[in-house]
Amino acid sequence: MSTPKATDLGGRALDFVMGVVEAPINGFERLMGRKRMPYLFLAPNLILFGIFTFLPIAIAVGYAFTGGTGLFVSERPFVGFDNFRQLLQCEDYLRPGSCRESLFWTAVWNTLWFVGFNVAATLLVALVTALILNRAMAARGFFRAMFFYPVLLSPVVIGLIWKWFLDRNGLLNAFLQMLGVPPEIFLLDVGWSRFFVVVVSVWFHMGFYTLILLAGLQAIPKDLYEAASIDAASPRRTLFRITLPLLGPNLLVVLILLMIRSVQIFDEAWVLTNGGGPGTANSFIVQYIYQMAFGSDLRLFGLASAASVLMGLVLLALTLIQLRLGRKMES
Amino acid sequence: MSQGLSPIAFLTRTRRRGRIGVTDILSWAWLILGTLAVLVPVVWAGLSSFKPAAEITRFPPTLLPRAAVQQTVPGFDAPLSLWTVDVDGQRREMAMVRRIGLKAQMIDPSNPGPPVSVDVKNIAPVQRLTIATENYTDPLTRFDFLTFLQNSVFVTFVATLLTLVVNALAAFALSKYRFRGEKAIFVLIISTLMIPLTVVMVPAYLVVVGVGLVDSLWGIIIPTVASPTGVFLLRQYMLTIPDELIEAARVDAASEFRIFWRIVLPLTAPALAVLAIFSVLWRWNDFLWPLIVLSSRENFTLQVGLNAFQGEFSVQWNYILAMTFLSLAPVTVVFLFLQKYITTGIAGTGMK
Numbered sequence: 001m002s003t004p005k006a007t008d009l010g011g012r013a014l015d016f017v018m019g020v021v022e023a024p025i026n027g028f029e030r031l032m033g034r035k036r037m038p039y040l041f042l043a044p045n046l047i048l049f050g051i052f053t054f055l056p057i058a059i060a061v062g063y064a065f066t067g068g069t070g071l072f073v074s075e076r077p078f079v080g081f082d083n084f085r086q087l088l089q090c091e092d093y094l095r096p097g098s099c100r101e102s103l104f105w106t107a108v109w110n111t112l113w114f115v116g117f118n119v120a121a122t123l124l125v126a127l128v129t130a131l132i133l134n135r136a137m138a139a140r141g142f143f144r145a146m147f148f149y150p151v152l153l154s155p156v157v158i159g160l161i162w163k164w165f166l167d168r169n170g171l172l173n174a175f176l177q178m179l180g181v182p183p184e185i186f187l188l189d190v191g192w193s194r195f196f197v198v199v200v201s202v203w204f205h206m207g208f209y210t211l212i213l214l215a216g217l218q219a220i221p222k223d224l225y226e227a228a229s230i231d232a233a234s235p236r237r238t239l240f241r242i243t244l245p246l247l248g249p250n251l252l253v254v255l256i257l258l259m260i261r262s263v264q265i266f267d268e269a270w271v272l273t274n275g276g277g278p279g280t281a282n283s284f285i286v287q288y289i290y291q292m293a294f295g296s297d298l299r300l301f302g303l304a305s306a307a308s309v310l311m312g313l314v315l316l317a318l319t320l321i322q323l324r325l326g327r328k329m330e331s
Numbered sequence: 332m333s334q335g336l337s338p339i340a341f342l343t344r345t346r347r348r349g350r351i352g353v354t355d356i357l358s359w360a361w362l363i364l365g366t367l368a369v370l371v372p373v374v375w376a377g378l379s380s381f382k383p384a385a386e387i388t389r390f391p392p393t394l395l396p397r398a399a400v401q402q403t404v405p406g407f408d409a410p411l412s413l414w415t416v417d418v419d420g421q422r423r424e425m426a427m428v429r430r431i432g433l434k435a436q437m438i439d440p441s442n443p444g445p446p447v448s449v450d451v452k453n454i455a456p457v458q459r460l461t462i463a464t465e466n467y468t469d470p471l472t473r474f475d476f477l478t479f480l481q482n483s484v485f486v487t488f489v490a491t492l493l494t495l496v497v498n499a500l501a502a503f504a505l506s507k508y509r510f511r512g513e514k515a516i517f518v519l520i521i522s523t524l525m526i527p528l529t530v531v532m533v534p535a536y537l538v539v540v541g542v543g544l545v546d547s548l549w550g551i552i553i554p555t556v557a558s559p560t561g562v563f564l565l566r567q568y569m570l571t572i573p574d575e576l577i578e579a580a581r582v583d584a585a586s587e588f589r590i591f592w593r594i595v596l597p598l599t600a601p602a603l604a605v606l607a608i609f610s611v612l613w614r615w616n617d618f619l620w621p622l623i624v625l626s627s628r629e630n631f632t633l634q635v636g637l638n639a640f641q642g643e644f645s646v647q648w649n650y651i652l653a654m655t656f657l658s659l660a661p662v663t664v665v666f667l668f669l670q671k672y673i674t675t676g677i678a679g680t681g682m683k
Contacts, residue, residue: 018592021588022586022588022589022592025586025587025588026586026588026589029586029587029588034587035510037504037508037587037588038504038505038508038510038513039504039510041500041501041503041504041591042500042501042504042505042516044497044500044501044557045497045498045500045501045520045557045562046501046516046520046557048497048553048554048556048557049519049520049523049557051538051542051554052535052538052539052553052554052557053523053526053531053535053557054523055534055538056531056534056535056537056538057526057531057534058534059534059537059538060530060531060533060534063533063534063537071537071540072537072541128361129361129362129365132358132361132362133362135358143362143365143366144674145666145670145674146365146366146369146370147365147366147369148670148673148674149369149663149666150369152612152616152662152665152666152673153616153659153662154615154616154617154618154634154658154659154662155616155618156616156618156634156637156638156655156658157616157634157637157655157658157659160376160637160641160651160652160655161372161373161376161655162372163641164372164375164376164379164648164651164652165371165372165375165376167648168390169387169388169389169390169392170375170392171371171372171375171392173390174390174391174392177391178391183390203368203369203372211674235354260527264527264529266529266619267618267619271638271641274642286529286619289529289532289533290532290619290623293532293533293536294536294623301533301537304533305533305534308529308530308531308532308533309530311529311530312526312530315525315527315530316525319525
């Protein structure tokens with residue numbers, strides 16, 4: 001409103017562009033009839049999906065059966081199940097060192113441990129926060145926004161902020177020194193670095209799950225709580241007999257969603273731990289795929305695709321469970 | 332609701348009037364600790380980003396950005412550092428000429444006479460609050476961060492614009508027409524929600540190489556334009572627009588595209604706004620895909636550039652933190668103003 005000239009000019013420019021775009025589209029309509037228009041409107045979307053989503057899936061499966069370092073299918077020899085054999089050949093799966101692809105199995109075990117701790121910790125923190133925020137609480141909006149804020153940050157930013165916080169000269173060490181504890185280089189210690197990868201992940205994502213659980217809690221009918229208070233039920237009894245059972249389906253959905261996302265841990269851990277360090281203590285499956293395909297000059301696309309296919313199968317199984325649960329919830 | 336409450340009443344309000352239970356105390360403790368846990372690392376990084384290079388590695392660190400004060404003294408070429416000196420029970424500000432072992436030679440900067448020898452135990456550096464703006468200006472002028480910033484802005488803007496147009500067109504077709512294969516196409520689009528980038532990143536890279544978009548900004552814009560979440564969100568919203576409006580326009584001989592452009596799109600504005608906010612956040616923060624596709628430095632986005640920079644200059648935390656803040660600031664501003672849309676949008680669709 002304050003600059004009518006600028007908006008007018010912008011509007012006219014937009015009208016001009018649309019006039020140019022409109023002419024061929026209207027031509028198509030006159031030629032093919034109105035009934036065919038939805039196909040034209042869908043075309044850009046479907047073409048992009050076809051090229052950048054469905055074609056890659058087809059290629060992924062195909063590439064997993066080829067070897068060599070060539071880029072295109074024509075340059076790549078067919079090797080059958082060799083890539084899968086290389087990934088899965090192992091004397092003792094519990095000791096990655098005894099496997100042919102020891103890096104892969106290190107990554108698998110690191111990922112499994114991470115998923116276990118991360119899912120448990122995130123679920124617990126998000127559930128407690130959602131339960132507290134669901135009480136008739138002053139400043140609920142403020143706290144909800146506060147916990148949600150990290151969700152919007154970039155993984156690189158989060159990795160760097162925490163790297164600085166945990167630095168040898170960082171705030172955590174300064175705080176520990178005040179308590180008389182000697183400083184520690186947390187990210188160079190195997191145990192501490194793994195611990196903080198989980199902490200950072202919970203810090204990053206808990207706000208998202210809190211929001212979903214809070215929406216679930218607010219959908220529980222209020223009269224159930226009134227009935228409970230008339231019966232003088234204790235708060236603990238109300239929690240275990242009303243709140244948690246009715247929240248059950250939401251909890252399951254959050255659980256599966258968390259698992260699907262935890263399996264794919266990469267960005268923030270990669271930045272925080274300088275690419276999976278110390279050593280391979282924080283190297284996860286996605287990092288393995290990334291390094292096999294793009295890291296240094298390896299370019300082992302076949303092996304990386306085979307690992308992607310294996311991870312994809314696990315994620316697919318989790319997704320199907322999620323869909324099945326969703327359908328159960330609706331019925 | 333909380334209007335007209337005194338701050339004390341606001342803070343001490345409980346569920347049951349007049350009684351503060353253990354649960355209330357624990358709840359507040361949890362929320363306040365949680366808020367601190369969110370804020371402290373971010374604020375700490377923010378404060379550190381204003382510290383001069385010499386101060387940032389000081390341990391134990393000071394909270395606020397401070398720096399030693401220097402002053403030019405007649406008779407000396409280089410500026411001298413200022414110290415508070417305790418001489419004979421008097422406290423004075425003096426400039427240090429040189430330091431020999433445990434003795435420091437100090438002179439009065441306003442009245443330079445012969446230097447006084449003072450025990451180093453009795454002196455402390457004078458520090459003042461300083462904001463090291465060079466942490467922000469140096470990376471933008473001397474390093475490539477201006478390029479990274481321009482690339483990020485370009486990608487975010489163009490990709491968001493294309494995302495809105497392409498997905499709105501598809502949503503229009505899927506909500507306002509009956510045609511063969513409608514349901515199958517909808518299911519097909521929604522099913523791509525289940526395919527994470529991490530699973531298809533290797534072949535998606537090969538496709539991008541194949542179509543000649545590797546190491547170009549278009550290589551990160553175009554593959555991410557078609558969004559199943561976007562189609563779903565817009566379609567659900569367009570379903571609420573009455574079909575009578577469209578029929579009326581057809582009676583007036585409006586073309587189908589004109590109906591989309593003049594009637595449906597303006598009415599979808601709220602949903603478009605939500606999708607635009609998300610699209611901006613996705614693109615601005617995106618890391619793994621640009622990391623794979625972009626290889627030359629002049630094409631890096633802010634996130635990829637930041638990651639590369641911290642690998643090369645890992646000791647220059649003052650620059651790294653300043654650029655981290657540069658990347659975080661727009662997101663924070665967007666969140667402060669649009670917090671309500673974002674949280675309700677996520678609660679409504681479960682997307683992120």
